[in-house]
Amino acid sequence: MHRFALQPACHARPSAQASRLLRCALFWSLLLWAATGQSAGGRNALDAIVERAGNLERTHTLLVAVDGETVVARGFRGHDVDTTANIKSxxxxxxxxxxxxxxxxxxxxxxxxxxxxxxxxxxxxxxxxxxxxxxxxxxxxxxxxxxxxxxxxxxxxxxxxxxxxxxxxxxxxxxxxxxxxxxxxxxxxxxxxxxxxxGRSTLALMRDWLGKPLGIDIPPWTRDPQGIYFGGNEMGMTPHALLVFGEMIRRGGRVGEQQVISRDWIESSWRGRTRSIYTGDAYGYGWFTTDLAGVTAHYGRGYGGQVLFVVPERQMTVVMTSDPTPPSDGRYFGRQAEIVEALIEAD
Incomplete structure (x- = not known):
């Protein structure tokens, strides 16, 4: 399992401990499943959700972090979480x-x-x-x-x-x-x-300002005829790198003691300024916002099912990568959102 530098829910302040006890117990049960692949009562809720995600015909990987711990890191159809994927938009x-x-x-x-x-x-x-x-x-x-x-x-x-x-x-x-x-x-x-x-390339800035503090590799991607790196498509990232990025965003822009991006910027980028004509979801600066299982979820998405969800209220980050080749039915994203909703409800 990949471990992030956060304390789990059961290390909350004493005044909050009792109210989070049930969630803490679930958290550790999920960790036990992730570590051993076993469930005392047979197939548990998380097992069923992972299988459901894998049964979506385009799914390549699924990663889930809860309270700073990676509880799911699964590849399907010969794919794994440490292989570079085209994340499209x-x-x-x-x-x-x-x-x-x-x-x-x-x-x-x-x-x-x-x-x-x-x-x-x-x-x-x-x-x-x-x-x-x-x-x-x-x-x-x-x-x-x-x-x-x-x-x-x-x-x-x-x-x-x-x-x-x-x-x-x-x-x-x-x-x-x-x-x-x-x-x-x-x-x-x-x-x-x-x-x-x-005076520097977008690749150089991406590596310096994001790649280094996050400890992830950012490979070169497509450039235009003038040599400018494509802004908004064709980047290659490992699913694990996407999870690390999402966790940094969820934590208010911090990695350990380093402020990678200001909290003010993250909050501003999540603030809806317009809406998608396709989903009705609010759009800010590079992030859509929706409601799933009664809580607010922020997400970025790319063609074919490349998605990153950040759910601050549940301290959850979810990554799914999928087959990026056409054709892709726009309704596929709705099926992925249902997976995230099920994860929230199980949390």
Whole structure:
């Protein structure tokens, strides 16, 4: 088992001890199952949930941490938790966190800073003059107002000679700051902003600001024709690295004594600013928020079933990776959310 530097629930303050006694007993029973693979009463609740997750036809891995302890780390169909997986648009959650780290360091002034100030000569000629006034926050929350580069437009966008220019030269189809238009072009522009503001590649920043303090490897991934690392898709991460990242977020941005990302940024990124037209879930900066089993859950997701859930009220982090190849029914995510809901109810 992977162990995180947190105390389990039964080491709570004495005044809280009695109210958490039942949960503590369940916690240790889950740990016993994870360590021995045995259940005194036959198949226990966690065993059944793990089997149910594995029976989803696309599932590659499932990891669950509760109170800082990894209670499930399972691979299916020949996959394991320490092999790099393409996390698809779950990359957007990482990019949003990297932007928060840049704001923490003063490299970007705030989410209200206009992108024209940050891109400088990288602003494309012929773009609508309003493009320069789009803010960092509007890119993060998918509220730039520009025509999407995702969906039916994705293929032509990534085939273009300049992804940044192509994304910013698109027409406005909504007022900036209004409705959500999910577009990978938004997060790729943020990668270009980080590269220009820092003089370093997005990969170098990701390794320095996140990889090192988390103790995880971040391999290179796709770059655009100008050499800018793809902001918002195609990153490769091990499922275990995703769990470590999620646990850092759950703990308010801390790893041990080190503050990797500010708590204020995490809380801001979880604050809903718009809603998905597909699920109705709130969207902040790289994170969706929903209600599962009566508690708040924050999640990032990528095509084909790459998901990371953080459930602060249950001190729980859940990772699922899946077959990333098309086709993938959008309803598959709902089935994964049901797995997470069952885990919450069992906790």
């Amino acid at each position: 779950l990359s957007k959650t990482w990019m949003a966190t990297l932007v928060g780290a840049a704001i923490d360091r003063g490299m970007i002034e705030s989410v209200d800073q206009p992108i024209g100030e940050l891109l400088g000569p990288r602003m494309p000629h012929g773009a609508d003059e309003r493009v320069a006034r789009i803010t960092v926050g509007q890119l993060l929350s998918m509220q730039s107002g520009l025509e999407r580069t995702s969906g039916a437009n994705y293929g032509s966008w990534v085939a273009s000679r300049d992804w940044v220019a192509n994304a910013l030269q698109r027409p406005f189809v909504a007022e900036p700051g209004t409705r959500m238009l999910y577009s990978t072009g938004n997060t790729h522009v943020l990668s270009a902003i980080l590269t220009r503001a820092s």
